[in-house]
Amino acid sequence: MATIDSLERDIVSDLQSAFDQAPLAGHTRFGRKSKIWSRPAVQFRKGLFQGCLVDGIRELQLDGELAYTFPTNSVQGGHILEQQLEYLHTLHLDLQTCRRTYVSQQSQTLNISSTSTIARFPPNFYAD
Amino acid sequence: MSQRVDDFLSRQQSSVLEIGAGLGGFARVAKLRNPSIRYVIVDLLDTIALSYTFLRLNFPDARFMLVHNRAELAELDLSADFVFIPAHLVEDIERTHFDLVINSFSLGEMPQAVVDSYMDLIQETLEVNRFYSLNRYLQHEKFADWADESDQASYSTPLDSTWNLLSWEFCPPFVQRHLVSGGSKWIRSQYIGAGGELDSTATLELYVERRPYSQDDPDGNRARSDELLDKALGFGTLRGAKWHR
Numbered sequence: 001m002a003t004i005d006s007l008e009r010d011i012v013s014d015l016q017s018a019f020d021q022a023p024l025a026g027h028t029r030f031g032r033k034s035k036i037w038s039r040p041a042v043q044f045r046k047g048l049f050q051g052c053l054v055d056g057i058r059e060l061q062l063d064g065e066l067a068y069t070f071p072t073n074s075v076q077g078g079h080i081l082e083q084q085l086e087y088l089h090t091l092h093l094d095l096q097t098c099r100r101t102y103v104s105q106q107s108q109t110l111n112i113s114s115t116s117t118i119a120r121f122p123p124n125f126y127a128d
Numbered sequence: 129m130s131q132r133v134d135d136f137l138s139r140q141q142s143s144v145l146e147i148g149a150g151l152g153g154f155a156r157v158a159k160l161r162n163p164s165i166r167y168v169i170v171d172l173l174d175t176i177a178l179s180y181t182f183l184r185l186n187f188p189d190a191r192f193m194l195v196h197n198r199a200e201l202a203e204l205d206l207s208a209d210f211v212f213i214p215a216h217l218v219e220d221i222e223r224t225h226f227d228l229v230i231n232s233f234s235l236g237e238m239p240q241a242v243v244d245s246y247m248d249l250i251q252e253t254l255e256v257n258r259f260y261s262l263n264r265y266l267q268h269e270k271f272a273d274w275a276d277e278s279d280q281a282s283y284s285t286p287l288d289s290t291w292n293l294l295s296w297e298f299c300p301p302f303v304q305r306h307l308v309s310g311g312s313k314w315i316r317s318q319y320i321g322a323g324g325e326l327d328s329t330a331t332l333e334l335y336v337e338r339r340p341y342s343q344d345d346p347d348g349n350r351a352r353s354d355e356l357l358d359k360a361l362g363f364g365t366l367r368g369a370k371w372h373r
Contacts, residue, residue, distance in 0.1 A: 007184065007188055010184075011181055011184050014194050015177050015180060015181070015194070018173060018176070018194055018196045021196045022214060022216060
């Protein structure tokens with residue numbers, strides 16, 4: 001059985017490779033490609049993450065950097081940002097070299113640099 | 129939901145394709161129900177990041193394949209426990225057999241042209257035994273003025289003539305419970321009116337089985353179609369004008 005450490009590294013490496021090879025923009029017959037900003041942030045509110053992430057949040061990746069859109073006002077967005085970062089930590093995604101971008105409906109942008117460490121959670125975290 | 133399709137989930141070496149798996153919760157349930165199941169997920173890559181992580185951590189000893197590019201797609205290893213195919217590669221999928229295709233609460237949220245492409249995938253490209261859909265359908269009039277909702281599916285999942293309908297139900301009780309007591313405020317606002325009443329026709333559950341093309345019966349299809357049209361016209365209220373194409 002793989003250790004959690006090696007499993008984490010493998011997951012992050014595999015996902016990173018997939019993102020690296022994915023196109024950055026455009027659409028296909030099967031929906032928008034990932035990692036694009038072709039639609040206003042507010043449209044992501046309805047996305048497939050409903051029920052999976054903190055309500056109303058989409059995660060995107062731009063040019064190798066992770067970015068998060070928040071279809072909320074700036075006050076709510078700041079609060080959700082904290083929740084989202086905490087959530088992503090639990091997913092073991094490598095955030096250490098990422099620039100996090102917060103975009104509100106008012107197009108306010110807030111850049112946050114981070115050197116956060118990656119938290120662990122048990123595999124059955126979502127058992128319920 | 130797993131109980132609805134348990135006849136296929138419980139089969140040995142059953143192959144399942146889920147379109148839009150979200151976090152991967154249903155895939156996890158399916159694998160726990162039947163460890164021999166082979167599960168393929170098609171999704172946006174940014175969502176696959178979640179389901180891939182979630183399922184690998186839940187099943188650390190299972191075999192996974194994350195498809196990175198077209199070359200890997202051409203050599204798809206369907207013997208893996210879990211296979212993940214990003215949506216931008218789906219148009220290159222070749223004819224593949226799946227015992228069951230599942231979609232819940234995502235086709236109804238896609239633009240109709242994208243829904244049609246997925247239905248073409250299910251009905252023409254792939255060889256599918258059964259299809260289970262649980263989706264909002266028929267774009268509600270109240271969404272007409274919502275800028276971010278106006279491009280959502282109008283008639284949702286168009287089925288061709290070679291399916292046998294196994295079951296269908298408006299908003300099954302387990303969905304009603306979720307809509308009333310669970311889910312987000314945003315989801316509830318779509319299904320529950322100002323008076324607190326649940327729009328029980330907002331969701332349609334379908335479970336259909338593929339009939340061999342050799343058994344296609346155009347005359348019979350026409351008769352069934354006319355019969356269903358008569359029933360449809362008998363409904364007092366239609367949710368919108370986009371109920372047929």
